[in-house]
Amino acid sequence: MRLLLVEDDDHVAAALAAVLRRHGFDVAQARNGQQALDHLLPGTGGEPFGVVLLDLGLPDQDGFELCGRIRATTAAPVIMVTARADVRSRIHGLNLGADDYVVKPYDTGELLARIHAVSRRAAPEEGGGHTGEGGAEELRLGPLVVRTATRQVVVDGEEVPLTRKEFDLLTLLAQRPGVVFRREQIISEVWRTSWEGTGRTLEVHVASLRSKLRLPTLIETVRGVGYRLAAPEQH
Known part of the structure; x- marks a missing residue:
């Protein structure tokens, strides 16, 4: 699965990308919001991204605003990764279209479990009724x-x-x-x-x-x- 990691801290991104690659993910990094949108544009080459990991503390734009723009660009699941732990921020992120919300510091096993969970739901089954x-x-x-x-x-x-x-x-x-x-x-x-x-x-x-x-x-x-x-x- 291709995964887009939106993270401006290269040291954090490198460590996390190494873990993700060991678990079979093809990881691309975007250091700011504009790079993230450029990666997600149709026709940029490669398979579509299966999951987007979005850090909210970006240098060029608000992460919440970026989430809304990403959601308008792709149907790929978005997991917000941030130090903002308050419930209001979590609800705001979900309202903007995020599929999950992970608070720093986090356990990598937890993050991997959440990635797999949202990816399983990326093609939802129609329920009965x-x-x-x-x-x-x-x-x-x-x-x-x-x-x-x-x-x-x-x-x-x-x-x-x-x-x-x-x-x-x-x-x-x-x-x-x-x-x-x-x-x-x-x-x-x-x-x-x-x-x-x-x-x-x-x-x-x-x-x-x-x-x-x-x-x-x-x-x-x-x-x-x-x-x-x-x-x-x-x-």
Whole structure:
């Protein structure tokens, strides 16, 4: 797999690239935002990048802004790598289209696990659902409509853009409203891993969904167990 490492510190990039290459990745480095965009332009040669590792502290532009531009350029999964550990920054990054968020300092094993997890989701499988009008796969819950065939989410008639994992998480819960999904089950089905460190990522994705959907009571936390989706009242 080709991997684009967006990192302006050559010493950090060299050490990380060496580890990644030992694990079979073909690594290219971009030292600033413009180089990253140049690498991702169609027709630049080579196979498309499978994953982008994006450091937010870049010399020429804000990493969050760059993430939005990368997302408009490629469908490759983006993992933000940064020292910003606050939840607000994590949610902001996910809202901009990042697929995951890793806080420095990190364990290389953790980073590798996250790379493999997002790459497995790069070509998402279409889930099941209830057949709605016109033959489309739809899950309808009050003002919320989840269209699994086209991977669209609509709230009160307005489409809400979600990342891959946000959509997969919402679809999983929406298929069985009122049923409590254990955290371990969600991580296994959405992230396809049993790796315990994914738990924090799950919490961030739930918070991001609540913010984007603007239905704060839709996803309920069942303390010590997991989450369930409670269908709001019909409008």
